[in-house]
Amino acid sequence: MRIGFIGIGAMGEPMAGNLLKKGHSVSVMKHRRAEPADRLRAQGARVAATPEETVNGCALVILSLPTSREVEAVITGPQGVLHAASPGTVVVDCSTSSPASTRKLAQMLKDKGIALVEAPVTRGVAGAKQGTLAFFLGGDEAAIAKAKPALEAMGNTFLYIGPAGHAHTTKVISNVLSYATVALVNEALMLGAKSGVDLNVLQRALMEGAPSKALEGFGPRIVAAEYDPPRVSVDHVCDDMLLVEELAAGNSAPMLGLSAAQETYRLARSKGHGERDMSIVAELWRAGTGAKR
Numbered sequence: 676m677r678i679g680f681i682g683i684g685a686m687g688e689p690m691a692g693n694l695l696k697k698g699h700s701v702s703v704m705k706h707r708r709a710e711p712a713d714r715l716r717a718q719g720a721r722v723a724a725t726p727e728e729t730v731n732g733c734a735l736v737i738l739s740l741p742t743s744r745e746v747e748a749v750i751t752g753p754q755g756v757l758h759a760a761s762p763g764t765v766v767v768d769c770s771t772s773s774p775a776s777t778r779k780l781a782q783m784l785k786d787k788g789i790a791l792v793e794a795p796v797t798r799g800v801a802g803a804k805q806g807t808l809a810f811f812l813g814g815d816e817a818a819i820a821k822a823k824p825a826l827e828a829m830g831n832t833f834l835y836i837g838p839a840g841h842a843h844t845t846k847v848i849s850n851v852l853s854y855a856t857v858a859l860v861n862e863a864l865m866l867g868a869k870s871g872v873d874l875n876v877l878q879r880a881l882m883e884g885a886p887s888k889a890l891e892g893f894g895p896r897i898v899a900a901e902y903d904p905p906r907v908s909v910d911h912v913c914d915d916m917l918l919v920e921e922l923a924a925g926n927s928a929p930m931l932g933l934s935a936a937q938e939t940y941r942l943a944r945s946k947g948h949g950e951r952d953m954s955i956v957a958e959l960w961r962a963g964t965g966a967k968r
Contacts, residue, residue, distance in 0.1 A: 676700070678825055679733035681726060681749055681756075682770070683711040686796070687739035689803040690769070690829045694737075695719050697828035704729040726752065727759035735825055736760060739769045742914055743776040750780055762788030765818045767825070769794050769810075771850060773918055774840035775925070781814065781839040790818035791839065794826060795846035799906070807831050811849075813842030844922060851919045854912045854953060855936035856889035861957050864897050868966035874898040896954040900961070905952035912940045912953045 677700045680691045688711045694701050695718045702721045705712045712722045723729040726749050730736045736756055740746050746768060750756045756766060766789060768777065781791040793813035802808040808830030812819050819835070826833065836842040867877040878894045896902060916937040923930045939956050948955045957966075 676735055676825060677733045678702070679723075679726075679730040679736040680704070680720075680739070681729055681736070682739035682741075682745070683715060684739065684741075685800050686769075686803045687711075688715065689800070690737070690739060690808070691715055691720065692718055693803075693806045694825060694828050699825060699828065702729050702731075702733065725754040726750075726756050727754040730756050730760050730764070733760075734764060735822055736764060736766045737769060737825065738766065741770070741911075743770070743773040746770050746772050747776060747780065751783070757783060757787060757789070760787075760789050765790045765792055765821050767792045767794045767822050768843075769796050771795055771846050771915060771918070772843045774844045774847070774922060777813075777843045778840045790815050790821075792818050792822050793836075793839065793842035794822070795843055796830065797846075797849060798830075802830070810834070811836050811842040811845045813837055814839050847915060847918045847922060850915045851933055851936075853889055854907070854915065854940065855933050856887060857893045857953055858936040858939045858956055860887070860890050860894055861897055861954070861960065864894065865957065865960040865964045865966060868961075868964040874966055893952075893954045896952060897957040900957065900966075902952040902955040905950065907953050908950055909940055909943050909953050909955065910949040913937075913944055913949075916940060 678694055679702045681704045683691055683703050683706045691701055691703055692715060702723050703712060703715050704723050704726060716722050738746055738749060766784060777793060784791045791814055794810045796808045796810055798808050806829055809832035810826055810830050812833055812835045836845050864874055864877060868874055875898055878898050881890055919933060942959060943956050
């Protein structure tokens with residue numbers, strides 16, 4: 676399959692690499708850094724300068740971008756996918772996007788005879804490198820079937836969520852649940868530190884008594900006060916929290932716990948920690964707990 680791939684960052688580069696390994700013909704749009712495009716070119720990818728050049732002649736277009744702002748720019752811009760892709764093309768959005776934006780773009784593309792498939796991913800960079808991503812799928816099921824060979828080159832778990840907007844809704848909820856849990860893990864560890872419990876011992880004990888992915892993945896960072904390189908940056912968390920805030924407001928849904936977590940990350944960002952790992956929220960507590968670094 677001939678595939679255009681836009682967004683070759685930490686997730687997108689290994690995803691595109693796995694498509695190449697499975698024999699697909701891949702065109703990638705150049706990145707703000709030269710290295711990802713150079714590495715993919717060495718694996719056989721064609722490198723293009725614009726979305727228009729990237730999608731030209733492609734039956735499938737895959738987007739792996741930071742937010743809906745970039746997705747909208749790539750699709751609707753003057754050299755964007757909306758103007759360059761042919762009727763019958765399938766656009767697969769693997770980004771963490773606003774559900775409202777997704778529904779709008781899906782209709783715009785449909786009017787041009789182009790299908791939009793939502794395919795946000797979980798399992799992080801490790802899953803992208805290993806080709807074991809989990810995809811939340813949304814949109815037209817016939818279009819999803821057309822995209823499936825490419826998706827199977829990048830992942831091994833596929834959950835159909837529903838019509839346009841539902842998969843990105845699920846992804847946003849999944850992300851912020853994880854972020855809120857990390858904030859709670861931090862509070863639990865810092866309470867232990869304030870009570871004089873050794874944090875390394877507490878971390879191990881909690882993994883026996885109240886295990887979670889957040890405790891397993893981010894607890895050791897909090898214990899060791901080692902926040903770099905970031906797995907998930909505070910800036911990224913704050914962006915996703917805004918999406919769930921928008922979703923909750925549109926549905927008049929109370930989000931008391933998530934709102935508290937959102938304010939915690941906003942405070943961390945206001946103190947200049949935006950590019951650090953989200954576990955750095957521990958520094959908001961650490962001075963008053965006696966927790967050792």
